[in-house]
Amino acid sequence: MTESTRENAELLVEMKGIRKSFPGVQASDDVALVLRKGEVLALLGENGAGKSTLMNILAGLYRPDSGEIRIRGKLARIASPRDASALGVGMVHQNFMLVDSMTVAENVVLGIPKLPFVPNAARIRREILELSERYNLKVEPEAFVWQLSVGEQQRVEILKLLYRKAEILILDEPTAVLTPQESKELNAVVKLMQAEGKSAVFITHKMDEVMSFSDRVMVLRKGKVVAEKLTRDTDPRDLARLMVGREILFCIDKRPFEPKGLVLELSGVEALNERGLPALRGVDLRLRSGEILGIAGVAGNGQRELAETITGLRPTTAGAISINCVDSTNASPMSVIRRGVGHVPQDRVAVGVVGDMSVSDNLAMKAYRSAPLASGGVLRPKRFLELAKRMIEAFKIATPSPSTRTKFLSGGNIQKTILAREIEACSSLLIAVYPSRGLDIGATEAVRKELVAQRDAGLGVLLVSEDLEELAQVADTIAVMFEGRIMAVMPACDAEAERLGLLMSGAIPAEV
Amino acid sequence: MDLIASILTITLRAGTSLVYATVGETFTERSGILNLGLEGMMLMAAVSSFATVYYTGSLALALLVGAAVGAALAAVHAFLTTTMRANQVVSGLSITLFGTGFASFLGQRLGPESNSHRLVGLTADRFSPIAVPGLGDIPFLRAFFNQDLLTYGMYLLIPLAWFYLYRTRSGLWLRAVGEDPQTADAMGINVFRTKYLYTMLGGAFVGLGGAHLSLAYTPGWSENITGGRGWIVIALVIFSTWNPARAIWGALLFGGINAVQFRLQAAGTTIPAGILNMLPYVATIVVLVLITWWEALSKRVGAPASLGNAYMREEK
Numbered sequence: 001m002t003e004s005t006r007e008n009a010e011l012l013v014e015m016k017g018i019r020k021s022f023p024g025v026q027a028s029d030d031v032a033l034v035l036r037k038g039e040v041l042a043l044l045g046e047n048g049a050g051k052s053t054l055m056n057i058l059a060g061l062y063r064p065d066s067g068e069i070r071i072r073g074k075l076a077r078i079a080s081p082r083d084a085s086a087l088g089v090g091m092v093h094q095n096f097m098l099v100d101s102m103t104v105a106e107n108v109v110l111g112i113p114k115l116p117f118v119p120n121a122a123r124i125r126r127e128i129l130e131l132s133e134r135y136n137l138k139v140e141p142e143a144f145v146w147q148l149s150v151g152e153q154q155r156v157e158i159l160k161l162l163y164r165k166a167e168i169l170i171l172d173e174p175t176a177v178l179t180p181q182e183s184k185e186l187n188a189v190v191k192l193m194q195a196e197g198k199s200a201v202f203i204t205h206k207m208d209e210v211m212s213f214s215d216r217v218m219v220l221r222k223g224k225v226v227a228e229k230l231t232r233d234t235d236p237r238d239l240a241r242l243m244v245g246r247e248i249l250f251c252i253d254k255r256p257f258e259p260k261g262l263v264l265e266l267s268g269v270e271a272l273n274e275r276g277l278p279a280l281r282g283v284d285l286r287l288r289s290g291e292i293l294g295i296a297g298v299a300g301n302g303q304r305e306l307a308e309t310i311t312g313l314r315p316t317t318a319g320a321i322s323i324n325c326v327d328s329t330n331a332s333p334m335s336v337i338r339r340g341v342g343h344v345p346q347d348r349v350a351v352g353v354v355g356d357m358s359v360s361d362n363l364a365m366k367a368y369r370s371a372p373l374a375s376g377g378v379l380r381p382k383r384f385l386e387l388a389k390r391m392i393e394a395f396k397i398a399t400p401s402p403s404t405r406t407k408f409l410s411g412g413n414i415q416k417t418i419l420a421r422e423i424e425a426c427s428s429l430l431i432a433v434y435p436s437r438g439l440d441i442g443a444t445e446a447v448r449k450e451l452v453a454q455r456d457a458g459l460g461v462l463l464v465s466e467d468l469e470e471l472a473q474v475a476d477t478i479a480v481m482f483e484g485r486i487m488a489v490m491p492a493c494d495a496e497a498e499r500l501g502l503l504m505s506g507a508i509p510a511e512v
Numbered sequence: 513m514d515l516i517a518s519i520l521t522i523t524l525r526a527g528t529s530l531v532y533a534t535v536g537e538t539f540t541e542r543s544g545i546l547n548l549g550l551e552g553m554m555l556m557a558a559v560s561s562f563a564t565v566y567y568t569g570s571l572a573l574a575l576l577v578g579a580a581v582g583a584a585l586a587a588v589h590a591f592l593t594t595t596m597r598a599n600q601v602v603s604g605l606s607i608t609l610f611g612t613g614f615a616s617f618l619g620q621r622l623g624p625e626s627n628s629h630r631l632v633g634l635t636a637d638r639f640s641p642i643a644v645p646g647l648g649d650i651p652f653l654r655a656f657f658n659q660d661l662l663t664y665g666m667y668l669l670i671p672l673a674w675f676y677l678y679r680t681r682s683g684l685w686l687r688a689v690g691e692d693p694q695t696a697d698a699m700g701i702n703v704f705r706t707k708y709l710y711t712m713l714g715g716a717f718v719g720l721g722g723a724h725l726s727l728a729y730t731p732g733w734s735e736n737i738t739g740g741r742g743w744i745v746i747a748l749v750i751f752s753t754w755n756p757a758r759a760i761w762g763a764l765l766f767g768g769i770n771a772v773q774f775r776l777q778a779a780g781t782t783i784p785a786g787i788l789n790m791l792p793y794v795a796t797i798v799v800l801v802l803i804t805w806w807e808a809l810s811k812r813v814g815a816p817a818s819l820g821n822a823y824m825r826e827e828k
Contacts, residue, residue: 082700
């Protein structure tokens with residue numbers, strides 16, 4: 001289908017006058033949207049702009065307060081995800097809808113009404129493999145979901161939609177969890193589906209993706225549509241301005257690089273992953289105070305295991321780790337914390353905060369054991385509140401009050417809460433794993449600035465990231481990881497994107 | 513050989529009610545609902561099915577009533593925990609307390625005037641052992657094929673329940689609801705209906721287990737006829753790791769030790785009867801500890817992940 005026919009193609013989805021409010025927020029405010037056959041529409045907006053809400057309405061998870069939806073010209077009543085699925089609408093949610101303890105195949109067929117009472121496992125397996133071959137989505141149907149990396153889990157989510165023959169695919173920030181390579185693969189998959197006449201809505205807040213994935217772009221701000229353009233008629237600068245409502249600069253002030261004493265040293269460290277396979281293979285790393293060491297690599301190459309091994313969450317099977325020149329191989333998480341190590345974990349909602357506890361309790365979660373927050377084993381609620389107020393102000397955490405339950409905050413503010421707590425508790429080493437993943441531009445900027453500020457204040461910062469731009473902007477030294485090995489360590493100023501990419505994909509051999 | 517065969521015969525007979533109830537509770541827990549009301553439900557089913565057979569003489573009707581009473585009490589649990597989102601432990605315990613007391617009350621009121629309105633001490637039709645022609649005479653195998661109809665039903669129930677849970681669409685839906693109700697909901701599975709359905713279906717099987725006690729195993733009604741079997745079943749579900757195929761082993765263990773201690777008492781051992789009566793329960797605790805330990809070591813996925821949690825669609 002050529003671009004011009006696509007613009008006049010059949011209208012697949014029309015949403016009109018959609019309103020939806022949640023307590024305190026107007027998430028969708030009189031929104032209209034059209035989607036044509038064979039078209040990829042990007043929904044661009046900051047966190048909380050109402051992109052996901054709008055698409056959750058189309059996917060049947062939320063019901064709009066008012067407004068109408070037409071699909072293929074017919075008025076549609078979408079009261080449940082099953083209704084949506086019957087109309088050919090499928091959505092890949094930001095938090096994957098997969099049952100961890102079940103296999104890929106079981107997840108793919110889950111909830112299909114027309115599935116035979118006794119499903120033919122061999123046939124399902126064959127069909128999944130065919131689809132995975134055709135769209136280049138590598139998965140093992142018999143594998144359990146809990147064994148898969150995030151990237152693999154996303155492939156299962158997409159396969160689920162393809163298996164259901166969805167014609168309208170909604171992808172909610174699909175690349176937030178992907179590496180650059182995986183994003184490219186996803187782009188290819190989307191293009192392939194588009195060539196078959198399927199349409200997609202792509203929720204994102206990354207400009208480059210809008211440019212490379214979409215035909216048309218709609219910009220949302222605070223529940224309203226602020227602009228709608230053909231992608232070829234616009235550019236990233238223009239879109240960024242529309243999205244935030246102001247100009248943004250990608251630049252962070254940084255003091256000159258003057259590293260001091262050794263904070264962290266790893267020699268020949270090895271560790272296993274959940275499946276009992278080697279995740280770290282002889283890792284050697286050195287980090288000094290006043291230095292940001294960036295770990296570049298495709299997710300799932302041992303980065304998470306690296307952070308967990310250092311923080312005492314995962315046993316070291318060989319080699320030695322020393323923090324501040326004291327051996328801490330297989331030290332308990334508590335003793336690592338006592339040595340002044342802060343950890344911003346990869347999965348911030350699962351292991352970073354307790355969602356049902358207040359912001360103030362979450363902020364105190366590392367310092368509560370001793371004065372001033374506790375005296376003689378008794379907590380001092382007033383001091384909790386004082387600490388919380390001070391940190392909320394210092395880190396600009398947007399929360400209605402310190403006693404708000406943390407799960408009601410946006411991703412960016414949850415991340416700021418974790419950062420605030422970890423920095424407060426941290427006196428020598430800060431480990432941040434994908435700290436800006438899934439955050440909007442404003443929050444990303446704030447997180448990066450904070451990392452640099454801590455480095456300037458003399459901490460050693462270990463930053464795991466797959467965003468090369470972030471590493472180039474923030475890191476002093478870059479180490480590349482591939483399949484549990486450190487492929488190369490280089491000053492950030494010498495790092496070229498192309499060489500990093502080759503090292504990250506294992507295309508050139510290790511240099512250390 | 514004869515001794516083993518006779519112990520095995522009693523073992524299977526003693527284990528039947530446990531298998532029905534274990535399969536029932538497994539289905540209930542697979543939907544994410546923990547039902548601790550089993551003891552009360554089994555007692556209620558036992559008393560009502562015995563009363564039915566006493567007055568109507570129909571064993572089939574008695575079974576039906578037993579299952580219906582189990583399902584009805586389970587429906588109360590489902591309503592409280594699913595619709596009202598009450599705490600499952602509290603709701604289950606209330607049903608046990610209610611069922612125990614009410615069954616005892618019915619036992620003193622439902623009987624004929626000649627027995628001063630009591631059911632205790634009466635006799636009625638029962639499920640008697642039926643030898644399968646041919647198979648019932650072979651040594652050893654005799655133990656399996658000299659049983660009552662409900663025990664034969666158990667032989668079918670175990671593989672069918674396993675097949676249903678692991679090989680059918682409905683079983684997949686059920687497991688998904690117990691593991692991850694949010695995902696099941698998003699995939700278009702009706703979470704509430706599933707929870708109601710399997711809590712009640714489970715309750716019906718628990719009711720059959722209770723009915724087996726008063727219609728076959730120890731025919732007639734007596735106070736506390738279950739002897740804590742409702743609680744044993746909760747342990748059996750755990751050590752069958754929520755797999756109906758393994759329910760038989762737990763039931764055989766408990767039933768077997770029961771049979772052996774009866775034999776010992778009959779043989780006139782010097783061990784006090786109280787200690788012997790305790791054995792099956794002690795064995796249950798020991799095996800439960802071992803299984804849990806082994807599970808922890810081998811990091812197997814055990815309980816349905818959402819077991820005990822109320823589900824609501826969360827609109828932030």
